Amino acid sequence: MSRVLVVEDNKKIFAHMVALLRDEGHEVDGVHSAEAAQMVLRAGPLPHLVLLDIRLEKQSGIDLIRAMGKDMPPTIVISGEATISEALAALRMGIHDFVEKPFSDERFLCSVRNCLEKIALQEKVRELEARRERGQSLLGESAAMRRVLTQITKVAPTKGRVLITGESGTGKELVASTIHHLSKRRGKPFVKINCAAFPVHLIEDELFGHVRGAFTDARQPKRGLFEEAHGGTLFLDEIGDMDYALQARLLRVLEDGKVRRIGDTQEREVDVRVVAATNCDLQGMIAEQKFREDLYYRLASIPIEVPPLRERREDIPLLVTYYIENFCREHQLRAKSLAPETLNALVNYHWPGNIRELKNLCERLSIFGGDPIAPDDLPSPIFSEVAEESSGLLRISELKAMSLKAFKNRCEKEFLETMLIRTNWNYVEVAKALEINRSYLHQKITGLGIQRKKGLKATES
Ligand SMILES: Nc1ncnc2c1ncn2[C@@H]1O[C@H](COP(=O)(O)OP(=O)(O)OP(=O)(O)O)[C@@H](O)[C@H]1O
Structure with missing residues (x-):
C-alpha cells in the first residue's frame, strides 16, 4: 500500500481518481489547489x-x-489542457509520467x-x-542469491574451508x-592471487616468497x-589452473x-584462511x-556455488538500475532511466x-545511451538476440511427427509468446x-502454459 496525494480541481475527476x-x-489524500498541496x-x-x-x-x-x-x-502529471511547453517544462523537472485527460482507467492505473x-x-x-557501505556488497534478492548469502553468513565466522565455484564473472571474488x-x-x-595469470615459477615465488640469492x-x-x-x-582464484607439482x-x-x-631452510608459521575458487570441474580433473x-x-569442505546470471534473471532489473545510477554519478552525468523494452x-x-558483462554494459549505456535508454542503444548481440527471440516462429520443415492438436497448440503458443514479447507483455495491445x-x-496464456520470464512486467493498458 502506498500513500498518494491527488491535486485536482475538477471535483468529478478528483472523485474518480480517488476511488480508483x-x-x-x-491510502489517498486529496486537495484542489497547488497552495493546499504545498501546505500538505x-x-x-x-x-x-x-x-x-x-x-x-x-x-x-x-x-x-x-x-x-x-x-x-x-x-505524475495529469492534464487535459497543458500546452506543449508546459508538458516539456514538467518533463524537464523530472516528473515520472504524463497522463493526458481524458484517460482510460487502465492507462491511469498502469501509469500509477x-x-x-x-x-x-x-x-x-x-x-x-547503504548495505554496500556497511561492507555487504553482494547484490541480489533472488532465491538463488539468498541461498548463497545465507551460506556466506553462516560459514564466514567459522574456520570452514570454502571452495567457491561458478562461471567467470558471477562474483566468486566478491563472495x-x-x-x-x-x-x-x-x-x-x-590477499588474492589468480593462479591462471602467471607461469608456475612465478606463482611459487608469489605464494611462498624467496631468500636473497635463491x-x-x-x-x-x-x-x-x-x-x-x-x-x-588468502584468496586463490582459478585454483584449477595451478600446476600439479605446486599443488603438493x-x-x-x-x-x-x-x-x-x-x-630457505627455515619454516615460518602462518595463520591464514585459504578460500579458493574455480570455474573448472575439479572432480573431473x-x-x-x-x-x-x-x-x-x-x-x-564447504562448497559454495555462485549461480550464473541467466539462472537468476529476477536480479537483473535491480542490478541494472543500481549500476546505471552508480555509473551516471561516477561520471558526473545526469541520471538516466531505462525504457521498459530495454529492461x-x-x-x-x-x-x-x-x-561482469552486465556491469561493463551499464557503464557504456550510462555514457553513450539516450535518456531513457532505448533498445537500439543496446549492442547488437543483445539487441539481435532479443529480436530473434521475438520473431522466432516455428520451422515446420524441422518438426518431428506430432498430432495435429499438438502442432496447433505449439503454433498458438509460439505465436502468442512472440506477440507478448513484441508488445512488452501488453495484454490490451495483443x-x-x-x-x-x-x-x-x-485463458489462452494459462491454458498453453505461457510464462513470463522473471523480471518482466505485464501491462494492461
Ligand atoms: N552479486 C553481485 N552484486 C554486485 N556486483 C557483483 C555481484 N557479483 C559480481 N559483481 C561484480 O561483477 C564483477 C565480477 O565479479 P568477480 O570478479 O567477483 O567475478 P568472478 O566470478 O570472480 O570472475 P572470474 O572467474 O573471472 O575471476 C565485479 O566487478 C563484481 O563487483
Whole structure:
C-alpha cells in the first residue's frame, strides 16, 4: 500500500481518481489547489506519489513543482489542457509520467503502478547502497542469491574451508571478500592471487616468497603472499589452473600451517584462511589426474556455488538500475532511466559474461545511451538476440511427427509468446491485434502454459 496525494480541481475527476486508487488499496489524500498541496507536502509525511493537475485555479502544477524543488515527491502529471511547453517544462523537472485527460482507467492505473514500482526499485537501490557501505556488497534478492548469502553468513565466522565455484564473472571474488569481511579476520589483510595469470615459477615465488640469492634475480629477500596474508585471508582464484607439482606444496602448507621461502631452510608459521575458487570441474580433473584429490578435500569442505546470471534473471532489473545510477554519478552525468523494452531485452539476454558483462554494459549505456535508454542503444548481440527471440516462429520443415492438436497448440503458443514479447507483455495491445477479448487471451496464456520470464512486467493498458 502506498500513500498518494491527488491535486485536482475538477471535483468529478478528483472523485474518480480517488476511488480508483482506493480500490487498488492505496491510502489517498486529496486537495484542489497547488497552495493546499504545498501546505500538505510541507507538513509531511511526504506521500510516495503525487498525481498533479497542471491547470489549477491560482498557482499551476508547474508552480508547485518549482516551489517544492528537491522536496517534490515523485509525480505524475495529469492534464487535459497543458500546452506543449508546459508538458516539456514538467518533463524537464523530472516528473515520472504524463497522463493526458481524458484517460482510460487502465492507462491511469498502469501509469500509477509503473511509477510506484520504479520508486520501489530506486528505494531498494538506495537501501542496497547503504548495505554496500556497511561492507555487504553482494547484490541480489533472488532465491538463488539468498541461498548463497545465507551460506556466506553462516560459514564466514567459522574456520570452514570454502571452495567457491561458478562461471567467470558471477562474483566468486566478491563472495570470497564478503566471507573475509564477515569473519573475525576482517581487520587483517585480504590477499588474492589468480593462479591462471602467471607461469608456475612465478606463482611459487608469489605464494611462498624467496631468500636473497635463491635464484639469479633474487637480490632481495621477499615475503610470499602466505606471509602477507598472515592473520587474514588468502584468496586463490582459478585454483584449477595451478600446476600439479605446486599443488603438493600448497597442500603441505595448508596441513602444517608453515611456509618455507624458496631457497630457505627455515619454516615460518602462518595463520591464514585459504578460500579458493574455480570455474573448472575439479572432480573431473581429479579423474583425469590433473588435480590432486587430497588437495581438493583439504580446500573444499564447504562448497559454495555462485549461480550464473541467466539462472537468476529476477536480479537483473535491480542490478541494472543500481549500476546505471552508480555509473551516471561516477561520471558526473545526469541520471538516466531505462525504457521498459530495454529492461525486457536485458532480462531476456543470456549473459555469458555474467555480472561482469552486465556491469561493463551499464557503464557504456550510462555514457553513450539516450535518456531513457532505448533498445537500439543496446549492442547488437543483445539487441539481435532479443529480436530473434521475438520473431522466432516455428520451422515446420524441422518438426518431428506430432498430432495435429499438438502442432496447433505449439503454433498458438509460439505465436502468442512472440506477440507478448513484441508488445512488452501488453495484454490490451495483443488482444486488440489478435481481435480477441482480453479474458480469452488470459485463458489462452494459462491454458498453453505461457510464462513470463522473471523480471518482466505485464501491462494492461
Ligand atoms: N552479486 C553481485 N552484486 C554486485 N556486483 C557483483 C555481484 N557479483 C559480481 N559483481 C561484480 O561483477 C564483477 C565480477 O565479479 P568477480 O570478479 O567477483 O567475478 P568472478 O566470478 O570472480 O570472475 P572470474 O572467474 O573471472 O575471476 C565485479 O566487478 C563484481 O563487483
